[in-house]
Amino acid sequence: MYVKICGLSEPEHVATAVEAGADAIGFVMTRSPRRVTPERAAELAALVPGHVLTVGVFRGEHPDAVRAAALTSGVRGVQLHGRHPHGDFTALKDLGRCLVRAVDAEADLRCGAYDEDLLIVDAPHAGSGQPWDWAAVRGRPSGRWMLAGGLTPANVTEAVAAAEPWGVDVSSGVETSPGVKDPALIRAFLETVRRGA
Numbered sequence: 001m002y003v004k005i006c007g008l009s010e011p012e013h014v015a016t017a018v019e020a021g022a023d024a025i026g027f028v029m030t031r032s033p034r035r036v037t038p039e040r041a042a043e044l045a046a047l048v049p050g051h052v053l054t055v056g057v058f059r060g061e062h063p064d065a066v067r068a069a070a071l072t073s074g075v076r077g078v079q080l081h082g083r084h085p086h087g088d089f090t091a092l093k094d095l096g097r098c099l100v101r102a103v104d105a106e107a108d109l110r111c112g113a114y115d116e117d118l119l120i121v122d123a124p125h126a127g128s129g130q131p132w133d134w135a136a137v138r139g140r141p142s143g144r145w146m147l148a149g150g151l152t153p154a155n156v157t158e159a160v161a162a163a164e165p166w167g168v169d170v171s172s173g174v175e176t177s178p179g180v181k182d183p184a185l186i187r188a189f190l191e192t193v194r195r196g197a
């Protein structure tokens with residue numbers, strides 16, 4: 001089971017996620033309580049070993065702005081959240097980054113339909129920590145797709161059983177308040193997923 005821990009902003013929390021075995025780490029570079037500048041994301045990404053994918057998270061920005069932030073931060077993945085048109089992914093293809101499309105369950109759920117490398121199926125309100133009807137997407141997405149939206153150490157086993165994703169993505173569920181990550185919850189999330197994987 002692939003695990004992405006999203007919305008990190010502190011070196012201590014990056015180190016915890018890496019040590020606990022995260023496959024990918026997300027830095028939010030769009031409007032959010034978790035927002036970091038591309039320069040801050042660069043400092044954090046420099047702490048991450050090569051086997052862990054660093055992902056910059058964007059929503060609604062023009063591809064030129066995404067490109068600039070990706071180059072400044074040095075992230076190896078770019079996540080476009082929400083209903084970005086296919087052309088935004090096409091415009092970023094030559095960056096050579098892992099392209100991640102993050103959408104709600106009403107969107108096209110075929111990973112690769114927008115030339116992306118990974119798909120995230122999320123709650124309607126990204127980063128809200130709101131659980132949703134995970135079972136409703138079971139069998140619908142294809143390819144390498146992650147389940148997100150309201151996951152916590154306490155419910156991730158149930159969510160994985162309900163939706164049968166290839167991976168999981170969490171942010172609020174490993175925080176004590178919006179934007180404040182908790183090392184113990186990061187470890188608990190990864191331990192729980194690894195036990196069940």
Ligand SMILES: O=C(O)c1ccccc1NCC(=O)[C@H](O)[C@H](O)COP(=O)(O)O
Nearest residue numbers: 006032126127128129149150170171172
């Ligand atoms: O986290 C945010 O604040 C955010 C803001 C705008 C676009 C995307 C955002 N997060 C993207 C993620 O990948 C989250 O991990 C995902 O939405 C799950 O969030 P949560 O329900 O808080 O676990």
